[in-house]
Amino acid sequence: MMEAGSPTTPRILVVEDEAALALLLTYNLEAEGYAVSRAERGDEAEIMLAESVPDLVILDWMLPGVSGFEICRRLRVREATRDLPVIILTARGEESERVRGLSIGADDYVVKPFSVPELMARVRSLLRRARPERIAGRLQAGELMLDRMARRVRRGERDIHLGPTEFRLLEHLMEKPGRVFSRAQLLDSVWGDAAEIDERTVDVHVGRLRKAIVRGRERDPLRTVRGAGYAFDETFGKA
Numbered sequence: 001m002m003e004a005g006s007p008t009t010p011r012i013l014v015v016e017d018e019a020a021l022a023l024l025l026t027y028n029l030e031a032e033g034y035a036v037s038r039a040e041r042g043d044e045a046e047i048m049l050a051e052s053v054p055d056l057v058i059l060d061w062m063l064p065g066v067s068g069f070e071i072c073r074r075l076r077v078r079e080a081t082r083d084l085p086v087i088i089l090t091a092r093g094e095e096s097e098r099v100r101g102l103s104i105g106a107d108d109y110v111v112k113p114f115s116v117p118e119l120m121a122r123v124r125s126l127l128r129r130a131r132p133e134r135i136a137g138r139l140q141a142g143e144l145m146l147d148r149m150a151r152r153v154r155r156g157e158r159d160i161h162l163g164p165t166e167f168r169l170l171e172h173l174m175e176k177p178g179r180v181f182s183r184a185q186l187l188d189s190v191w192g193d194a195a196e197i198d199e200r201t202v203d204v205h206v207g208r209l210r211k212a213i214v215r216g217r218e219r220d221p222l223r224t225v226r227g228a229g230y231a232f233d234e235t236f237g238k239a
Helices: 019-031 042-051 068-077 095-103 116-130 164-175 183-191 200-213
Strands: 011-015 035-039 056-060 086-090 108-111 138-141 144-147 152-155 158-160 222-225 229-232
Touching: 011 019, 011 042, 019 035, 019 116, 019 183, 035 042, 042 056, 042 068, 056 068, 056 116, 068 086, 086 116, 108 116, 116 183, 138 164, 144 164, 164 183, 164 200, 164 229, 183 200, 183 229, 200 222
Parallel strands: 011 035, 011 056, 056 086, 086 108
Antiparallel strands: 138 144, 144 152, 152 158, 222 229
């Protein structure tokens, strides 16, 4: 069964028979705030899709039961799923295979191995286009505002200039106010390749982010939890 989530939580179905990859995708999608369901076989996915239509499908090309290619083709035939956003995952990178995947109606095509932050960005982009009301274009906490579309951050009347990594870091923390993320979790979600980057890198970028968004006696919206990690202060901007 598809997980219901809250009325405003985008629902994503991951159809992937590689258990490790399916877990990685689930972990990162849930960290982004999505409700995730999983299927390991194509025929299992078809049953789930017939019962409830999610907001987006991440679909492996090669699946037991029914192939991802065939599932995508059938989705485009059904009225209820004709416009359902579909991202195809495949180990095949040849141009002819890309063309074939897009020709059957896939909205995007990602070749393994891939960057997790890049895939998350593609998910957000597709959901924004298909369900603009489900993805907030802006994150606001008191006087601090992050505009995803304009890639802009402001604190009151002041523009805050952030590098791409600091922007993603602030965005990730603001999406889940109060939730404490470990350094390893932030590396996975923001950098996407924790194996090659030292966890101290997180501390460096948090320091840069703080320096950019806090001036003088302004309140720091970022909370350091000793021995655990970092969080966006859920009380920031509230009386």
